[in-house]
Structure formats: C-alpha cells, structure tokens
Amino acid sequence: MTETPTASPLFGTLAVIGPGLIGSSILRRAQRDGTIARELVACDIDPAVRQRVTELGIADRVEADPLRAAADADCVILCVPVGAIATVGAQILPVMKPGAILSEVGSTKQSIINAIAPALRPDIPFVPTHPMAGTEYSGPDAGFATLFDDRWCLLTPLEDTDPAATALVETMWHRLGARTRIMDPAHHDRVCAIVSHLPHLLAFTICGTADDLADETRSEVLDFAASGFRDFTRIAASDPVMWRDIFLNNREALLEMLARFMEDAQAMARAIRWGDEDFIVDRIERGRHIRRSLLENRQA
Amino acid sequence: MTETPTASPLFGTLAVIGPGLIGSSILRRAQRDGTIARELVACDIDPAVRQRVTELGIADRVEADPLRAAADADCVILCVPVGAIATVGAQILPVMKPGAILSEVGSTKQSIINAIAPALRPDIPFVPTHPMAGTEYSGPDAGFATLFDDRWCLLTPLEDTDPAATALVETMWHRLGARTRIMDPAHHDRVCAIVSHLPHLLAFTICGTADDLADETRSEVLDFAASGFRDFTRIAASDPVMWRDIFLNNREALLEMLARFMEDAQAMARAIRWGDEDFIVDRIERGRHIRRSLLENRQA
Incomplete structure (x- = not known):
C-alpha cells in the first residue's frame, strides 16, 4: 500500500477553510510533497490570518470569502472550530462543484453531522474526519508538515457517502502521514x-x-x-x-x-x-x- | 551554603530499615559520597531483599532484625511502607541510643505522627520527612544514587523536636541532593x-x-x-x-x-x-x- 513520492496529485484544487494548527499543517505537507493537489487555496475571515498565510507562502491562493474558495475546489476541508463547521459548510455547499468532496476535521462527529445534514447535497460526498493530532498551540504559525506522521485520523462517513470519496480522503490522510480507521460517528x-x-x-x-x-x-x-x-x-x-x-x-x-x-x-x-x-x-x-x-x- | 565534597560524615552509623527504592537510593548516595555516615547498615525482614542488598554491596552491614540494626545507630531512617512505619518505629525506639535520631520517609505525615506518638522518647528526636521522588519501580534494584537530585524533601518536625536534630536531617537531605522545606504535618x-x-x-x-x-x-x-x-x-x-x-x-x-x-x-x-x-x-x-x-x- 506504500505509494511512491512521485504519485500524481489526488485533487486539482484543494481548499482549506481555516488555516490554523490543523489546516496550515495540511497545507504545509501538501505543498512539501506535491502529491495532494495541484493548487492549494487557503481561506480565512480574519485578515491577520490571511496576511500571515501569505507571508508563510503555504498556499497558492488566499481568499477572504469561503464562497470564492469553495466554488472551484475539488475538495474543501473545513478546519474551523467545531462550533462553526456546520454553519460554514451550509454556507458553501450551494456553490460547490458537483462531484467535489466536502470534508472537515472536527474533534466530535455526531453533532456536526446532525447540524449539517439539512444542507447536504446528493452530488457532494461528505466525509467527516478527525485527525488525532495537535499541540497546545494554535494559529497558522503553529502548524508543521509532519504534524500527522504516525498519528490516527478517524473517518466517519455517512451511510450514503460515496465509498470512492471516502477512499480518496483516506488516501489523502495516508499521504499526510497519518494512519486511518473508519468508524461509526456515534461510536x-x-x-x-x-x-x-x-x-x-x-x-x-x-x-x-x-x-x-x-x-x-x-x-x-x-x-x-x-x-x-x-x-x-x-x-x-x-x-x-x-x-x-x-x-x-x-x-x-x-x-x-x-x-x-x-x-x-x-x-x-x-x-x-x-x-x-x-x-x-x-x-x-x-x-x-x-x-x-x-x-x-x-x-x- | 554549598558544602565541599570532603565534608566529614554527619553520623557514625546510619541504619536504613527497608532498603527499597527510597532506602537503597539513600544507601547508594551515602556510599558514593562518604559524607553522610561512616558506617551504613541495611535491614530488611525479607531474606531475598537482604541477599540482593549484599550482592549490590550498598551497605557495610546487613541485618535481619530491626532491633540489631537500630541499637547502635546514630540515625535510623524507616523506609518501610507507610502502613508499617509506626509499628516498626515503636518496636525499635526502646533499644535506640539516647540522642540518636529517628526519621522516616512516608508520603503522609499526620497519621504516622499520631500512630507513633505514644512510643516516642524525649531523648530520641523524631524528624518525619517526605522525599518527593520516586519511579514506578520498587525494591533494592530500583534505587540509584541521583534519585533525590533537585527533588524536594519536606520535613515535618513535631513542636518538641530538637531543632538541632531537624537541622542535621535537613543537611543530610541536602547532601543526598534534595531541596528541603519545613512544613506543618497537617498542612x-x-x-x-x-x-x-x-x-x-x-x-x-x-x-x-x-x-x-x-x-x-x-x-x-x-x-x-x-x-x-x-x-x-x-x-x-x-x-x-x-x-x-x-x-x-x-x-x-x-x-x-x-x-x-x-x-x-x-x-x-x-x-x-x-x-x-x-x-x-x-x-x-x-x-x-x-x-x-x-x-x-x-x-x-
């Protein structure tokens, strides 16, 4: 199952909404290896965060508006605080491309799934994940490319999530360095x-x-x-x-x-x-x- | 307050009753530096522990009987489990030399002091101590000479404990590597x-x-x-x-x-x-x- 470092990118455009500790670590690793997406987009409503991401040079494009970040992405990962995930998800879902994947990295799963459920679209697979990695620091400066190495990322797809989309997100997490396991959300x-x-x-x-x-x-x-x-x-x-x-x-x-x-x-x-x-x-x-x-x- | 390594020994004979993790670490450090006692006596009721202490060569004399270990000691340190300290203390107090110091290293203080109080003698200063050091291992093989380095040792002398005896025990703990503080037992x-x-x-x-x-x-x-x-x-x-x-x-x-x-x-x-x-x-x-x-x- 080991892939060569020269594997072709999984996505055309990957959008990370909320480039804090987790989000900026995804961007750093994706940029370092080039095996995750051809284009990396970072989006944050906070101008200071956007400025810092630009200075760090860890994204090809930095957006203020989640709708602009999500519109042409093949995969959107919501890395905002748990309490904001469903809100931001519901906001961007209507503009996403058919077939694009929506994912998120919250530490809880069932309440996020319940809250976002009314906004989900049948043509946008939703793959909730929980990378079990972190430090006591936060913000775009806190991330690093090896944060997920040998850490677990739990995937909790819904019953009707397209298995191919789940597999793609699982491969992404392997390329980010993590071990993965698929689990029922309530469990x-x-x-x-x-x-x-x-x-x-x-x-x-x-x-x-x-x-x-x-x-x-x-x-x-x-x-x-x-x-x-x-x-x-x-x-x-x-x-x-x-x-x-x-x-x-x-x-x-x-x-x-x-x-x-x-x-x-x-x-x-x-x-x-x-x-x-x-x-x-x-x-x-x-x-x-x-x-x-x-x-x-x-x-x- | 720093003493030279060539300081003369504090005691003629030091007896450690119960040479486990703490007790054997005291013996090892005392033996290494030679600044604590001229003669080191170890005592344990368990033949296997006595055999091991003899093999390790960390005492000048190894005794099975606490009365024999305590009789000619200038300082006796009880390093037995908390629940046995008062019992062993009451057993040896009658045979101790007038002016010798009795100490112990239990992790609680008030209940030990209450339990041993009826057996105390006015001519034997009692200096309860609590070296805040340890590992998850136990027994004579678990000890090492540097266990107490930069760790705290709390001393909880009684109201009528001779301050000179408390000072001597405090100096001993400094020579064992520890920082000390004197504290009320209940506190x-x-x-x-x-x-x-x-x-x-x-x-x-x-x-x-x-x-x-x-x-x-x-x-x-x-x-x-x-x-x-x-x-x-x-x-x-x-x-x-x-x-x-x-x-x-x-x-x-x-x-x-x-x-x-x-x-x-x-x-x-x-x-x-x-x-x-x-x-x-x-x-x-x-x-x-x-x-x-x-x-x-x-x-x-």
Whole structure:
C-alpha cells in the first residue's frame, strides 16, 4: 500500500477553510510533497490570518470569502472550530462543484453531522474526519508538515457517502502521514469522550480545584506539582474556545462517561472512608493492567 | 551554603530499615559520597531483599532484625511502607541510643505522627520527612544514587523536636541532593492530597472506568490513548500496596480534596448540559493559567 513520492496529485484544487494548527499543517505537507493537489487555496475571515498565510507562502491562493474558495475546489476541508463547521459548510455547499468532496476535521462527529445534514447535497460526498493530532498551540504559525506522521485520523462517513470519496480522503490522510480507521460517528464520539474529552475535563477541573485553595496551599501546588499534578496540567493548556465547543458538541457521550467516572470515584471515596483495602488494591491493579497494555501497544 | 565534597560524615552509623527504592537510593548516595555516615547498615525482614542488598554491596552491614540494626545507630531512617512505619518505629525506639535520631520517609505525615506518638522518647528526636521522588519501580534494584537530585524533601518536625536534630536531617537531605522545606504535618498532608494523592486517585479511577466499557470501546481506548488518556495512566502504574497505604493514611485530607473536586466536576457537567459557555471557558482559562504558572516555575 506504500505509494511512491512521485504519485500524481489526488485533487486539482484543494481548499482549506481555516488555516490554523490543523489546516496550515495540511497545507504545509501538501505543498512539501506535491502529491495532494495541484493548487492549494487557503481561506480565512480574519485578515491577520490571511496576511500571515501569505507571508508563510503555504498556499497558492488566499481568499477572504469561503464562497470564492469553495466554488472551484475539488475538495474543501473545513478546519474551523467545531462550533462553526456546520454553519460554514451550509454556507458553501450551494456553490460547490458537483462531484467535489466536502470534508472537515472536527474533534466530535455526531453533532456536526446532525447540524449539517439539512444542507447536504446528493452530488457532494461528505466525509467527516478527525485527525488525532495537535499541540497546545494554535494559529497558522503553529502548524508543521509532519504534524500527522504516525498519528490516527478517524473517518466517519455517512451511510450514503460515496465509498470512492471516502477512499480518496483516506488516501489523502495516508499521504499526510497519518494512519486511518473508519468508524461509526456515534461510536467515535464515545471513544473520544473517554480517551480525550473526559481526561481534559478532569484536568481543567483539578486546576480549578487547586486554584480555589487558600493562597499558601496554592503556591505550594506550583512548587510541588512534579508529584502527579503536573501530568494533569500538561493537557490542560489547550485552547478554551476549541474545548468549549468540543464539550458542548459531544455533550451526551461526555456526560455519560463523566457520570460513570463519578460513580467510580465515589466508590473509591467510600472504600477509603471505610478502609476497604481489597477494593482499593483492585482498582489500582486495574490501572496498572491498563498501563501495561498501553506499553505493549507502544503508546506510552 | 554549598558544602565541599570532603565534608566529614554527619553520623557514625546510619541504619536504613527497608532498603527499597527510597532506602537503597539513600544507601547508594551515602556510599558514593562518604559524607553522610561512616558506617551504613541495611535491614530488611525479607531474606531475598537482604541477599540482593549484599550482592549490590550498598551497605557495610546487613541485618535481619530491626532491633540489631537500630541499637547502635546514630540515625535510623524507616523506609518501610507507610502502613508499617509506626509499628516498626515503636518496636525499635526502646533499644535506640539516647540522642540518636529517628526519621522516616512516608508520603503522609499526620497519621504516622499520631500512630507513633505514644512510643516516642524525649531523648530520641523524631524528624518525619517526605522525599518527593520516586519511579514506578520498587525494591533494592530500583534505587540509584541521583534519585533525590533537585527533588524536594519536606520535613515535618513535631513542636518538641530538637531543632538541632531537624537541622542535621535537613543537611543530610541536602547532601543526598534534595531541596528541603519545613512544613506543618497537617498542612503537608493537604498539599500532598491535592498535588499527588488526588491526581493518582483520579488516574486509577479513569483506568477502571475505561476497563468497564464494552470490549470494542476498551480496545480502542488503548489504540487512541495518545489523545490525553495516556498522560493519566503514566502515574497510574505505581505500587498498589504503597498507594493503598497512602490513601488510607491521608484519608481526611484526600477525601476533602476529592469532595471539592467532585463538586467542581459536577458544576462543569451542569454547565455542559445547559450550555453555559462562559462558565466552561472560565474553567478552561484557569487550567491554562495554572499551566503557565508552572512553566514560569520551571516545573513543566
């Protein structure tokens, strides 16, 4: 399945709407390898972002108007915040060329699909994706060509999405460096709720809990954070608007996972209060077991 | 305050009871530098540990009986699990030399102090310490001479502990490589509850929550753990008996911090359910703020 670097471009024109961390990384990789599209178009409503993209020279054309960017594209990737994806999608769908592909890179899937569904066209295949890559930085300067190397990109096509379009988007992600998996959208949301959204929610929350402590204790939290707290804050440094949108857009799955977690934490609290040693050891052993599985899986 | 490497030893004989990760690291550093004691004694009730310490050659004398190890020591450091510290301390106190120092390295302080209090002698200064260093490994082979370099060691002397003895133990920890701070025992327990014990409890719990999911989702948790879950499991790999003892011995402070955390998590859940965007963003901003403080503090 390995393709030669001289593979011909998948698309004539690729439009990236929202060239932030993810979008600008797509552009950089596509420009570096030349195997994704013959023409790269970047579009952003923010003049400062357009100026920066122009200075970086990572697109052949920079547009202010999504309609102009989408009109002659063979593939449009919406890289705007989760909360704006359906709106921008509905705005550009009417002007897209028949047969062109619409894709997006949001971290949640079901709510985006539900919101954009009324605007979808039978002649425009819609291929939702979720590249599981990122850093704590954002904006066009934060991207880099190797961001997706060996990272997962999950694809959640709809039941009626043309399989050929899904295959084309999958090939694009392979060329961007990623491993891919196709998944049901609702299942995607549950998996991401437990592996990503709940850990982030807990990290943000414990930072707030620490911040509410008396001044003396709070300063010591910073001094002695190496003892575990620091690992939690590493993932708490992400973009607030992005995470607000993710939490609100994956509300159902996230609240279910949080409820399960809270039940388990309450059970642990009760075991500690009443000295139930076997229960406590059993819970810790399960943590170690999962840790070992991760090591065998080479993820840690 | 920097001392020359040729400083004369602080003690004639130092006895380490329980030469595991922490205890064997003390012995290794003391042996390497020669500035802590003229004679190093290791003591363990487990014949396999004694054999290994003998093979490693990190003590001048290896004893099976804590009474024999403690009888002629100028300083005894209890490096046994938190749940055994007061018991072993009460056992050896009657045979210790007048003026010798008793210390220990448990991760909680108030419950150890309460438990050992009836056995304390006015002529034996008791200096509880908590070296905040460790790895996920345990036993005499896990130790190394530089384990404490630039790590914190918190000292929680009692109100009537001889300040000269506290100063001597503090100097010992400087020579072991650590930074030190003196702290009230109850305050220590609250600080450690939020910076270390609560993060570990949450990490163990989320591993259990993930483990309870349907088989398909559980396998995907392992595949996609890089998205945040992995950072939580890094600290979930620690020794179950050690953590059981820590949780039970710091019960009050830990349950209070957990209760505060649960209230905060419930408030976040409610904000997500009702779409309170300002609340969510405020909580995330606080996480970022603490993260920035950590970076400025060079802890991250």
